[in-house]
Amino acid sequence: WQFNNHAISEETEYVLTKYLENRRRPVFDEVGFRLNQYSPVSDLRALVRNKHMGWPYRLLLGLPVTLIVDVLLPGRLFPHGDYYNPFTNTAHLYSDDATIALHEAGHAYDFADVPYKGTYAMVRLLPFVDLYQEYQATDEAIDYLLEIRDREMELQAYKTLYPAYGTYVGGYLYAPIGTIAGALIGHGIGRRKAGKRRVYYEKVDAALQPLEVDPTVE
Numbered sequence: 001w002q003f004n005n006h007a008i009s010e011e012t013e014y015v016l017t018k019y020l021e022n023r024r025r026p027v028f029d030e031v032g033f034r035l036n037q038y039s040p041v042s043d044l045r046a047l048v049r050n051k052h053m054g055w056p057y058r059l060l061l062g063l064p065v066t067l068i069v070d071v072l073l074p075g076r077l078f079p080h081g082d083y084y085n086p087f088t089n090t091a092h093l094y095s096d097d098a099t100i101a102l103h104e105a106g107h108a109y110d111f112a113d114v115p116y117k118g119t120y121a122m123v124r125l126l127p128f129v130d131l132y133q134e135y136q137a138t139d140e141a142i143d144y145l146l147e148i149r150d151r152e153m154e155l156q157a158y159k160t161l162y163p164a165y166g167t168y169v170g171g172y173l174y175a176p177i178g179t180i181a182g183a184l185i186g187h188g189i190g191r192r193k194a195g196k197r198r199v200y201y202e203k204v205d206a207a208l209q210p211l212e213v214d215p216t217v218e
Helices: 010-022 040-049 055-072 098-112 117-125 129-148 151-170 177-208
Strands: 032-035 083-085 090-093
Touching: 010 098, 010 129, 040 055, 055 083, 055 117, 083 098, 090 098, 098 117, 098 129, 098 151, 117 129, 129 151, 151 177
Parallel strands: 032 090
Antiparallel strands: 083 090
């Protein structure tokens, strides 16, 4: 229910801030994050100033994408969800779900490791490349939650990010039916994964409990 609700809480912002502090690196530090914000002038300025991507990519691909998605049809006004714009190196967040925020930050983190960022953004136009990039972002988000040992948010990530990934997979079958079916299948897989992980953690906690010693037994 927090998806695209345009009301990002301090808790979600805190989780994102801690993630950025944990993943500090020169290129990644320059990523911009807009939280439920519409700032077309700033986005166009970010497009011009993004020196980590060649200007032909920014002009031929980045300008149309930024004009359409960030300026003319902004998520602040049109409900098309959270996203990362690699041409402006900016993540746009509209959902009060920390796992979604980590996923979009994961896209930026993924791009920070790629030497040819324009090419990496362009190949997303090819079939199935988006599945790889979405997987990378989701994998980074879950890996981070495993690192910091936030069990509850990890379980939430399976329930949120798996259905989201399912929409991309299903979109290749027959949209919109395939997209809906992919989301439903993703919900089932994500909840099953979360359930198995919860059982695993319960077993780990039980194994770590100190044994009770009967004082009457010598």
